[in-house]
Amino acid sequence: MQENSVVPYRVAGGRVPGVKTWLDSWPVYRQLTGSDPLGRGKAARSKATEATVSRTATADKVVKSVCPYCAVGCAQNVYVKDEKIVQIEGDPNSPINRGRLCPKGSASKQLVTSPTRVTTVKYRRPFATDWEDLDLDTAMEMIADRVLESRRKGWQEEDGGKRVNRTMGIASLGGATLDNEENYLMKKLYSALGAIQIENQARI
């Protein structure tokens, strides 16, 4: 390069813009000549920032949902584009969270779209070293068989001469994701089976 040579200002694509365009691309010029003398708004905004849009702006539909993590049950808006989830936000219409989500709830999209998410029933047979995939109907049948067998094996008609008619073969410990309605149904089911050891690991 020669000394004192004028280096033309180029934008992407190699075009040489006019002087006005060149000056407009200079934040301090925009600050001095525009409506943002303190340079805290439009004057300081780059072309890249101008072109930025929210991840929710491109969605073609919004589906209502509930955060899967804890029993607070914050409502969510799930933004979908081309049948794929592009973002999950708090639902401003919910009286529970009024648009907010905690850091865990804000990361729900990662839970749903993670490539490591397990989407099939995994089963490892006794003494096997590998997991195998089961179809849901087979897995449900196996669970039902085990519940019935455990109930029968642990059945007590009497305890210390008193009639109790209960099973000690089944216990339930619910997780914090379960809401009131789910806990109600679980308690009803287990009590109907004769189980008495029913608890919930509630976070709230």
Ligand code: SF4
């Ligand atoms: S994990 Fe956070 S966002 Fe999700 S329901 Fe609980 S408090 Fe709400």
